[in-house]
Amino acid sequence: MPEGDTVWLTASRLHKGLSGRQLTVSDFRVPAMATVDLRGRTVTEVLARGKHVLARIDDDLTLHSHLRMDGSWYLSRTGGRPPRRHPDHLIRALLGNAEWLATGYRVHDLRLLARADEARVVGHLGPDLLGPDWDADQAAANLRRDPAAAIGEALLDQRNLAGIGNMYKCEVLFMERVHPWTRVDDVPGLAELVATCHRVLRANRDHPEQSTTGFTERGRQHWVYERSGQPCLRCRTPVRRADQGAPPRARGTYWCPTCQPEPARRAGGDDQPASRR
Structure with missing residues (x-):
């Protein structure tokens, strides 16, 4: 998408x-x-x-x-x-x-x-990350409306904040060292995470190339997205992938298990899909 x-x-x-x-x-x-x-x-x-x-x-x-x-x-x-x-x-x-x-x-x-x-x-959309109505406080408040939701799914819900897709979801969570299945109410810096969403979209909006690492060479644009099994660019741990969300809206989610350690309690209990390379 x-x-x-x-x-x-x-x-x-x-x-x-x-x-x-x-x-x-x-x-x-x-x-x-x-x-x-x-x-x-x-x-x-x-x-x-x-x-x-x-x-x-x-x-x-x-x-x-x-x-x-x-x-x-x-x-x-x-x-x-x-x-x-x-x-x-x-x-x-x-x-x-x-x-x-x-x-x-x-x-x-x-x-x-x-x-x-x-x-x-x-009219159902939350604050637009690239629009004149952008309101970081409102976006964070919208995310908190479902505190038990997984942050990875909450970011994709356009009713919370409009504009984030699966790639930026994975990248922002890596940049903020947050595991995708962390409950919203366990994210230790929701305001900073929302600010990073805004920053990376603004940095990429004027050109078709999308980079979160600062590099535009093929294979170096992203920290974890579509890099399953490859070494993390920060710590060299193999990147993992698992589907997140209920079908048919499940999305392939990428994260580094070292840089984004699993939370003490995962959103949705213990029935999340097992991670795989």
Whole structure:
């Protein structure tokens, strides 16, 4: 699933290409929007809200989309072919003007709604880590609402704070030396952990490369994520992996058993999956 910084960069690029310009291309390839035609309207702004993309259009309308696990928007010059990163039959939306064409591949939850109704699709989200409403104290308070939850699962709950995905979950917990199955109320520095979430997303939001280590070379960008069985970059202990969460929302979780020691009591009792390389 795209992380919040990827969605923020997507919205930023769409904003630069579409905002302030009149639409000359409007093509939606999902049944619910087959008759929608936005040609002649002007895009006023495009912004990210957590992992949602909101394209605001004149007449107080908003086009909503969600990238989920596999969605993406690409921007290309009008008149040229859209990027051939995916086959054409996966295109769900085309929006364009005299200069730029935005192509939405496998974007989900496409809907046109009144701007006053945006809360219907994003009102449940917690403070946005990359948004103007970011509130670290509120995010920490939201996490504490379920003190017995595993911190790894709590960070992925967008109702607590919006924008964290599985990769940043694993990396932030390593950076803060917190085991993923630690109960929220046993995390010894929740405010610092929330601050680290904010810092790493802001550090990566302006470019497609995602690094938590400070290095951009392949294989050195991440401390533990997708490094199962490899030596920890801090202590050389083999990194472990286990699924966390109930199916179908279980996520492969990575941690160092030395840098992130197992807590005295694990969230959910003793029925957590056994760690493995």
